[in-house]
Every structure is written in C-alpha cells, then in structure tokens.
C-alpha cells in the first residue's frame with residue numbers, strides 16, 4: 001500500500017471529537033471537570049494525531065479507548081500541582097529549598113481556620129473599631145523576648161531593609177568588615193544597605209574588629225551601628241569582635257542606637273541541649289540593643305516572617321514607615337506565627353510540638369526504631385537487587401543556622417551493582433510523593449532525622465514506585 005493511501009486510511013479511521021467525548025471515560029471526566037475543558041483536550045489530542053498522519057507518520061494510534069486515555073491524562077495533568085509536598089530525607093532540618101520549617105499542628109490548624117472564613121485581622125473586637133494586625137502577636141513576642149515593642153513583616157530580609165530605611169536613610173551605618181555577609185541566593189548586606197539609602201561605613205578587618213574601630217568611626221552623620229550575624233559561616237582562629245554589651249555602652253555614650261540582625265534568632269536555649277552557641281533573643285535584648293530582627297522560619301520553627309523587636313521609640317517609628325505597608329505580613333502567616341509562639345510559653349510543649357525543635361533534639365536512640373522500619377521496608381522493595389543498611393551519619397541544622405553544628409543520626413543506605421543509583425535518585429524526585437535524598441560514596445542516603453515517623457511507610461511506597469520506573 002502506498003504511503004499516501006495509508007495516510008488517507010488513517011485519517012478516515014480517526015474518530016470525530018464528539019465521538020471521543022462520548023466515550024464513557026471522557027463522559028465521566030466531564031462530570032467533574034466540565035464539558036469545556038474536555039472538549040478542548042479531545043480537540044487537541046485528535047489534532048495532534050492528525051498532524052502526525054499528515055506529516056507522513058504511519059504508526060499512530062487511532063483506537064478510541066487509547067485516545068480517551070490520552071484525553072484523561074491531559075485533563076488530569078492540568079489539575080496536578082507543580083508545587084507539592086515532598087519528604088525531606090536529606091537530614092538538613094531547615095532546608096531553604098524545601099520550605100524551611102514544617103509547622104506545628106496547632107499552627108496548621110490556625111492557618112486552616114483563618115483561611116476558611118473571616119477573621120479579626122484588622123479589627124479590635126473589644127471596641128469594634130479598626131485594629132492593627134500587629135497587635136495580635138506583639139504582646140506575646142514581648143513576653144517571650146523581654147522587648148518593649150515588636151512588629152512582624154514579610155521576612156527578615158524585609159526587616160533589615162525596613163529598619164535601615166527608617167533609622168538610617170541618607171545617613172551612615174557602621175558595620176564590621178567581618179560581618180559583610182551574603183546569605184542565601186541574593187541577600188547581601190552591602191546591597192540591602194544601598195537599597196535602603198543608608199551609607200555604609202566599614203570598620204575593622206575581616207578577622208578582627210575592636211571597640212576602638214567603632215569609636216573612631218562615629219561622627220555626626222552616624223545613624224546606626226549594625227551588627228549582622230554571620231549565619232552561614234564561622235570565622236575561627238585569630239579573631240575578635242567586641243562584646244555586645246560593650247558595643248552598646250559605647251554607642252549609647254555617643255547617642256547612637258545599635259541594631260542587630262540576628263538571622264536565625266532562637267527563643268529556645270539550644271545550648272542547654274548541647275547544640276550550638278547561639279544566644280537567645282532575650283539575651284540579645286537584655287544586652288541593650290535598640291532594635292533586633294530575626295526570621296520566623298529558621299530556628300523559631302514557624303512561617304516565613306521577619307520579627308523586629310526593640311525599644312518602643314524605634315519600633316513606633318518603624319511601624320509608621322510607608323514601607324511597612326508594602327512588606328506587611330499576611331493573615332495566614334500571622335495565624336501560624338501566633339499559634340507557634342504560644343507553644344514557647346511552655347518549653348516542654350515547644351520541644352515536643354514544634355517539628356524543627358523536635359527534629360534537632362532527636363537522639364540516635366529515639367530514632368533507632370524508625371531507622372530499622374525504613375531499612376526493613378526498603379530491603380523488601382529491593383530484594384536481592386540492592387544492599388540496604390543502617391549506618392551512623394551526621395545531620396545539619398541548615399537554613400544558615402549553626403553551620404558547623406553536626407547532629408549524630410542514622411542513615412539508611414542503599415547500594416547496588418544491579419541498577420543505577422543516580423537514576424533511582426532522579427526517579428525518587430518524580431514520583432507522586434517525591435523523596436529528597438543525598439548521594440554519597442556510591443550509596444543513596446536516607447537520613448532518618450528529618451523524616452517524620454508518619455512518613456516512613458510513604459517513603460517505602462515512593463521508593464517502590466521509583467524503582468518500578470527504572471524498568
């Protein structure tokens with residue numbers, strides 16, 4: 001049969017759109033997704049097959065059932081979320097690419113309640129008059145940090161921009177060269193400073209800055225002394241920075257306020273549990289800083305937010321700045337933040353109910369049963385195709401917090417000579433519930449610390465899916 005003739009035959013065999021839509025599979029989908037969407041998808045599927053036939057392809061599928069399946073796939077794909085839940089098996093507790101802090105159940109419930117109906121975000125229920133969205137959490141933050149006043153904005157980068165704009169626009173800000181940091185993708189102290197309209201005055205050297213460096217730099221133009229937490233790196237060896245209380249005393253003697261960008265900022269004393277050397281926000285406030293800011297979704301374990309605390313006179317000014325409106329925190333964030341902050345009123349609840357704290361404090365002993373469950377589940381999936389073992393490993397806090405801290409953990413490892421581990425790792429990112437792992441020394445590592453116990457069976461199911469895809 002000539003090619004042309006075969007083409008004509010194929011075209012003739014192609015069902016009309018209305019016949020495809022009449023297929024039981026399509027009719028069923030139309031009941032949920034609407035006729036309009038189905039018609040469009042059916043038209044596209046048939047249009048594509050026709051185009052292939054016209055280009056001379058002779059092996060095309062014109063079977064009604066198969067075409068209906070293709071329409072179904074197309075429609076379902078339109079409703080599949082790109083942005084979805086994943087399992088974090090990397091062992092990095094605050095993984096910025098994976099959304100930093102998973103929330104406490106009470107915070108999730110607060111978001112749900114707030115999202116579903118109306119709320120008093122800007123209404124004072126006592127007076128019936130317009131209220132401020134900041135009031136819901138201000139007193140609570142003050143109680144937890146010892147500060148006089150507080151304000152919450154979109155994130156800590158916004159907090160830094162706002163504080164510098166209000167307190168130092170057109171004036172100069174003194175900062176140690178050892179604190180001129182870059183955090184994450186695009187947050188550079190020097191750039192934020194430029195954006196705020198403040199002039200940067202760098203003092204000291206990369207490794208050492210003394211009190212007298214600050215003292216000599218203060219002049220009539222000085223609006224602020226800024227201290228920035230060197231979140232994601234540590235300077236070790238021959239180094240010096242003045243004690244915060246000494247710097248505050250010096251600044252105040254010259255009528256200059258001190259602002260500390262704490263980065264992570266913790267309300268919980270992790271040092272008491274042998275983790276890191278981070279002072280609590282309360283200690284920073286007590287040392288006398290005038291303003292300090294920190295993230296909501298780093299060590300605090302809540303949602304993305306920038307929390308600004310400090311002396312009333314400065315916070316009052318910051319609240320009135322026009323930028324505050326542009327950087328304002330949203331109602332769902334406020335709900336989750338308030339619910340999480342309330343947990344800190346009772347440290348035992350905080351340790352138990354705030355997932356990131358709970359994860360950081362998990363011991364090897366307490367993680368053993370989950371490590372064994374995961375090992376057994378994965379061993380059953382792979383059979384004799386791979387070796388599955390439990391090995392000691394080290395987790396990280398992440399999110400630019402406590403960069404040198406290593407937390408002893410269990411890794412469930414998978415090694416194989418039968419199939420490509422790289423392909424398995426890729427497939428694990430493409431299943432319905434993706435699992436993020438690390439590849440090290442010819443093995444895939446699943447760090448148990450950041451996997452919720454409720455997720456162990458789901459991880460096994462995802463691995464089974466991914467393994468099946470390798471074919």
Ligand SMILES: *Cc1c(COP(=O)(O)O)cnc(C)c1O
Pocket residue numbers: 155156157158160183187228229230231232261262263264294295296297305306399400
């Ligand atoms: C993380 C960090 C920021 C940025 O905070 P976001 O809440 O991520 O915007 C700013 N400064 C320091 C020191 C940080 O560690």
